[in-house]
Amino acid sequence: MSVRLLSCIWMLIASALGAAADTAGLKDAADYLFLDNGQVRLGVKRSSGAGIAWFSMSGSERNLINHWDRGRLVQQSYYGEKDGSLWDKQPWTWNPVQGGDWKGKPATVLELRNTRDTLYSRSRARHWASGVELTNVVFEQWITLTGTVAHVRFRMTHSGTGTHPVSDHEIPAIFVAPDLETLVLYDGDKPWTGGALNRSKPGWPNEARTMTEHWAAYVDGTDFGLGAYVPEATRLTCYRFGDGRADHGACSYLAPLTRFAVTPGKVFTYDVYLAIGKTDALRGLFSRLRSERAAAGLTP
Numbered sequence: 467m468s469v470r471l472l473s474c475i476w477m478l479i480a481s482a483l484g485a486a487a488d489t490a491g492l493k494d495a496a497d498y499l500f501l502d503n504g505q506v507r508l509g510v511k512r513s514s515g516a517g518i519a520w521f522s523m524s525g526s527e528r529n530l531i532n533h534w535d536r537g538r539l540v541q542q543s544y545y546g547e548k549d550g551s552l553w554d555k556q557p558w559t560w561n562p563v564q565g566g567d568w569k570g571k572p573a574t575v576l577e578l579r580n581t582r583d584t585l586y587s588r589s590r591a592r593h594w595a596s597g598v599e600l601t602n603v604v605f606e607q608w609i610t611l612t613g614t615v616a617h618v619r620f621r622m623t624h625s626g627t628g629t630h631p632v633s634d635h636e637i638p639a640i641f642v643a644p645d646l647e648t649l650v651l652y653d654g655d656k657p658w659t660g661g662a663l664n665r666s667k668p669g670w671p672n673e674a675r676t677m678t679e680h681w682a683a684y685v686d687g688t689d690f691g692l693g694a695y696v697p698e699a700t701r702l703t704c705y706r707f708g709d710g711r712a713d714h715g716a717c718s719y720l721a722p723l724t725r726f727a728v729t730p731g732k733v734f735t736y737d738v739y740l741a742i743g744k745t746d747a748l749r750g751l752f753s754r755l756r757s758e759r760a761a762a763g764l765t766p
Contacts, residue, residue, distance in 0.1 A: 519533035
């Protein structure tokens, strides 16, 4: 994957896929499996590889996740070699994603269960461009809720024999409602010291950012929104697409990035912490999570 490739992905989706999805209410409840701890509610979508398609305050109909199509979720996405595939007539690369392909074909869910306080899924990746089911790539995710935080552990297992070149990978791809228009992060050289945050409204196409505190958030005009703390990442790519109306395909997007080669037998596991709230509260939550991870011998 490259930033150049990312920059064109969703502009063409909006024109290629005309059917709007419901991002303000929930019309297809049977397609979801939910966790709700009385503070926040998170739902994964069965028809999109169990990708995360709902995150709201408990009891609220305001879903902060954009789930316009199989690509717009919170989901795993990896990249590899050029393989002759085409995405809407564009040359593409090996690209296993969790939700399904760009034409709307869903990924296969192999296992989905909610046991006590943990929602677990296992799914088979689908190639974003070609639509081929990639039987040698399996995605897993474990989700728990604590307070207003959703802890998601993602795992990709590649059982194929091929070796792919070093590439950037989205860890994960995060699409949120378009009314969350301001991207907030810390990009200075003194992380976790209370320094001033960087606030911006990303444009189109992709823009690059650093996040030296390993988190970023999209917030609305009241400073309320969704944040993601990804200890593995210090870089991200981002953009905003459309006119701000969800029913016209608009969205806000960010993806923390990491870089490695997908090799035979590669297993990659990482943690993501999603949270809802205002910026100062989000930063405080993520700071505490960082301290807890450090006490447990985890970094950063």
